[in-house]
Amino acid sequence: MTLGPVGWMTGASVGSWLVATAAGGRGVMAEMLAGMVAPLLVAVVTWEVAERTFRQSPEQLTAVMISAFAGKMVFFGAYVAVMLKGLSLRPVPFVVSFTAYFIGLHLAEALWLKRLFAERTTSRP
Secondary structure, three states: OOOOHHHHHHHHHHHHHHHHHHHHOHHHHHHHHHHHHHHHHHHHHHHHHHHHHHHHOHHHHHHHHHHHHHHHHHHHHHHHHHHHHHOOOOHHHHHHHHHHHHHHHHHHHHHHHHHHHHHHHHHOO
16 A cells, blocks of 8 residues: 555654654644644645546646635635734744745645646556
8 A cells, every 4th residue: 555645745744743843842842733734734635626626627727726825825824823823832933843844745745746747648648
């Protein structure tokens, strides 16, 4: 059994969070977890929607991704505000964690999308 993109994103995120928590100590555990959770959740949902859309109706993928981008902007803005103001997490560890996971998971999604597109191109007669 091979891990798909969701398995890799989840495993890498949780594994790196455990390593970072061990290195940084329990004092940053909550901030680092909060910085990981939203980007991981959004990446998993986005990947599932994008992959399903591409397999069913590839011409609709751009429209779906544009809608997802708009939704992500609103969600992430609200999430960061709630984490920093509502839960009063310490900003530096949270922002470092959030930024690292946000960039890393979006990069992973882009690479898997590239791979998905290549599979379709090579499978055509």
